[in-house]
Amino acid sequence: MARTGRRPGNQDTREAILRSARDAFADRGFDNASIRQIATGAGVDPALVHHYFGTKEQLFLATVEAPFDPVSLLPQVLDGDLEELPNRLVSTFVRIWDDPVTGAAAVALLRSGLQHDWSARMLREFLTTQILRRVLGQLDLDPAEAPMRGSLVAAQMIGMAMIRYVLKLEPLAGAAPEVVVASLAPTIRRYLLDPLPVP
Incomplete structure (x- = not known):
């Protein structure tokens, strides 16, 4: 019986999917990359991508070697009084970066982002897309x-990460x-909730 050309589910399959996902996400971005395109690039059935990684979000997190899963963390940040959102956001950010395991992974991701296109x-x-x-x-x-507003928030948070952790x-x-939270949260609050300067 002739082989279909599809890659069997062996130990190389996961890495083949990740390689294809890296190309797809880099070329098309998260929103425009599809599981079907990634599966085709890896030579596997789309069901196998879901088998190894679950959702597209989980595949993306594995591809970038994200230090944490925003889906599990952000609900506790977003739940509660809107006025306290900046404090919760900065507090969660600092907790992740202060942690020896997730912090080391976050520093590695940031350093890599500064060195490679x-x-x-x-x-x-x-x-x-994720945060x-x-x-x-x-x-x-x-x-x-x-x-x-999102760019301004990112500038403050990444700037703080560079100075404090790198x-x-x-x-x-x-x-x-x-x-750190008391110092940074008022600025994040201004970027998220206060009127922006009129250009």
């Missing part, structure tokens, strides 16, 4: 303003988490 694209997709979109979607924002500039590097 592909990694930078994947980091942008991760921030935009900022979910946070901004909970707010009653002018759709024309949402991308700028460059380790004191006194921010050694500051207590509650000091």
Whole structure:
């Protein structure tokens, strides 16, 4: 009986799917890449992609080696008083980066994004589609303003991560988490909830 050319479910299949996913997400972005396209690139049936990785979101997180799953963390950030959202967001961010395991993975992802074009694209997709979109979607924002607000929030958070966790500039590097949250949350609040400057 002739073989169909489909890759069997062996130990190489997972890596073949990841290679195809890396290409697809880099070329088309998270939204435009499909499981079917990724499966075709890997030479497997789409059902096998779901078998190994579950959803497209989970495949994307595996592809970028994300240090955490926003789907499991963001509900606790988004649930509660809107005025306290910036505090919860920054507090969760600091907790992830302060953790020895997830923090080390987050630093590796950030360093990689600064050094490689592909990694930078994947980091942008991760921030935009997995985090900022979910946070901004909970707010009653002018759709024309949402991308700028998201970029400003990302600039503050990534800037803080660079100084505290990569460059380790004191006194921010050694500051207590509650000091970081109290210092950064008002700026995040302004970017998320206050009127933006009129251009």
